Amino acid sequence: MEKGLLYPIINQYRSDQKLDGLWNFKFDPAAEGESQGWQKGFNNGIKMPVPASFNDFFTDKDAREYTGDFWYSKEFFVPKYYEGQEIQIRFGAATHRAVVYVNGQEIRSHEGGFLPFTAEVTNTVKFGEKNIVSVKINNELHRDALPAGDTATLKNGKKMAKPFFDFYNYSGLNRSVHLLAVPKNGIYDYSTTYEISDHEAIVHYSVNADTDGDFKVSLTDENGNVVATSTGKDGDLTVKNPTLWNVRDAYLYTIRFELIDNGKPVDEYGDQIGLRTIEIKGHQILVNHKSVYLRGFGRHEDSIYAGRGFDMNVERRDVNLMKWIGANSFRSSHYPYDEQVYKFADREGILVIDEVPAVGFKMAAASFLGGLDQSFFDGDWIHDLYKKHIDQVTDLIKRDKNHPSVLAWSLLNEPDTSKKSAVPYFEKLFKDSANLDPEKRPRTFTLNEDDTIDVSKCLRFPDFYLLNRYPGWYHKWGYEISDGEAGLRAELDEWKKSDIDKPIVFSEYGADTEPGLHKLPSIMWSEEYQIELLEMFDRVFDSYDFIRGEQPWNLADFQTVEGNMRVNGNKKGIFTRDRQPKAAAFYLRKRWNKLPLDW
Ligand code: GCB
Structure with a gap:
């Protein structure tokens, strides 16, 4: 758990130097790094770009x-x-666990490959001189770690990742590394909540620093006008006639905290926020008290060459594709994305369902690898796993709570909720995470195909439901798709009959599609079939008013493990891996641009 996860900024009190570029890199299969002195640095390694995954180079x-x-x-x-x-x-991400050394001295370790952590090195570095940072990373998968999987040892002695999830185990320093100089005892966290009425918005703020000083707080509009001020560690900023942050119509104010110690300013932190409220009411998802129908995607941080390495260029393109197609939301499936992704979403008015890497919590999901028939939550790894899980939920919320784009927290993807043994885990997870977000955003998780309304033991936990469903692909496929539609309708009729009064968002559905493969009449894998499958789902969505969103799987094709279910990765993208449209993109664009926002 990190103390604070404020994004680095530069001002008169704070410096930020990126340590990106070429690093020296070495594999350590014999675990001899320390005994060889690699913690003190080494020059005879491979030159490796950062940020990037090492794999595809x-x-x-x-x-x-x-x-x-x-x-x-x-x-x-x-x-x-x-x-x-x-x-x-500050490391943006090291996949999946890291030990940091500076000038040969061990500083700290960290577990969790998709969240930032900070090594405090004030007393270790030499000022006015060169220093050396070394990081030992480990990318093995385990059942008691997130994301869950196994690490096998082949007969030739080589280790191999066996994920219980469907994305490639891209590894390395996937995000930027920053060298920061910040005030001692300075500001390390802040949070805001919002109250919005007809002509007024109140921003309740709270700011944390390591000293008992006083705070001056201001809010500035996009034209640079100060619209509200306050003092103190907690307080209110009242904005008359505010411009609200709205979906696909974003407006950002700048909040600025100045820390005063003994009458002297000693630190300042500024950030962009959006004035808006989020609520779930009956079947509706409300932003600023108005109903929103989600349309968008499940996504991955994935591109050629750099794998899961954050690439601003890819993100710019993805955001433009989402705008072009008429999307208003995405899920950060299946892990927290780079912080810059959320900054784009804030700016563009795109809603994010923010997910922790709690994926692979279902043994049968390992079926790509032969299947393991045991209930995940019966395993003896659950205790250790839970500690890591709640730790990462805590850090995710700490990191992302101030983004107006973040709509909800997704605490797991497709866990096995079919057995009673899941219930205590969920009870604890939902209880322990209840007060982490000052805004109390909705919390949810995705329900796998098998975890239907009559099977899942954990339906009381989420504030709204995310359904991942694959009729027309993993079952009732091809010419049988009409039976797939009938089955889907039968399931939704059960939801309709039930007394559950919460929205449902379809967070996954889709068909693998080889770009350029055409066939009349359609055949599975053809571009025509992908459209037919989407049309089938859309007919169903339009028949039930409690369905409040559609996020087909996936924005773009992405890399997975190799296997007989995957042709160089998962091809359910509406766009190819190099971000060009398949025919389905034009179909969705037409539909989504026609739907009113609150449909
Ligand atoms: C799912 C998973 C996702 C997979 C997808 C698929 O249910 O959540 O990670 O990629 O299915 O295409 O099989």
């Missing part, structure tokens, strides 16, 4: 599939004028 398979420990190392310079400040190295 390699041309030999042993390297691409490498599973185990590996090291990154880089020299960096700490300017003399940083002296007197707190020095931190």
Whole structure:
């Protein structure tokens, strides 16, 4: 659990130097790094770009599939004028666990490959000199870790990742590394909640610093006019005639906290926020008290060459594709994305269902790998797993709570909720996470195909439902799709009959589609079949008013493990992996641009 996860900024009190670029890189299959002194740095490694996953740069398979420990190392310079400040190295993500050394000294370790962590190195670095940071990373998968999987050892002694999930185990320093100089005892966290009435918005704020100083707080509009001010650690900022943050019509104010100690300003932190409220009422999802129908995608951080490495260029393109097609939302399936993704979403008015990497919590999901028939929550790994799970939920909420784009928290993807043994885990998870978000956004998780209304033991937990359903693809496929539609309708009729009064969003459905494959009449894998499947789902969605959103799987094709179910990855993208439209994109664009926002 991190103390604060504020995004790095530069101002008169704070410096931010990116340590991106080429790092030295080495695999460590024999676990000899420490005994060889790699924690003190090494120069004879491979030159490896950061941020990036190491996998797809390699041309030999042993390297691409490498599973185990590996090291990154880089020299960096700490300017003399940083002296007197707190020095931190902030890692955007290290997949999946890391130990950080600076100048040979172990600083800290971290578990969880999709969230940031900070190594405090004030007393370790040499000012006005070169220093060395080394990171030992491990990318093995385990049942007691997120995302869940196994690590097998082949007969030739090589380790291999066996994910219980359907995306490639891209590994490395996937996000930027920052060298920060910040005030000692400065601001480390803040949060806001909102009250909105006819001509007024009240921003309730709370700010944390390591000193008992006073705070001056201001709110500035997009033209640079200060519209409200306040003082104190907690308080209100009242805005008359505010411009609200709305879906696909975003407006961002800047909130600024100045920390005053002994009458002197010592720190300042500024950030962009949006004034808006989120609520679930009966079957409706409300933003600013108005109903919203979600249309958008499940996504992945995935592209050629750099794998899961964050690439601003890919993200810019993805956001433009989502705007072009008429999307208003996405789910950060199946892990927290780079913080810059949320900044784009804030700016563009796109809603995000923000997911933790609690994926693979169902043994049968490992069926790509032969299937394991046991209830996941009966396993003896559950206790250790839970600690990591709640830790990552805590950090996710701490990191993302101030983004206006974040609509809800998704606490798991497709867990096995069919057995009673799941219930205590869910009870604890929902209880322990209840007060982490000051805004109390809705919390949910996706329900797998098998976890229907009469099977799932955990339906009382989510504030709204996310359904992942694959009739027309994994069952009742091809010419049988009409039976798939009938089955889907029969399931939804059960929901309708029930006394559950909460919205349902379809968070996954789709058909693998090979771009360029055409066939009349359609055949599975053809572009025509993908459209027919979407049309089938859309007919169903339009028949039930408690369905409040549609997010087909996936925005773009993405890499997975190899196997007889996958042709160079998952091809359910509406766009190809190089972000060009399949025919279905034009179909969806027509539908989504026709639907009113509150449909
Ligand atoms: C699912 C999973 C997703 C897979 C998808 C598929 O239910 O949540 O990670 O990629 O199905 O295409 O099989």
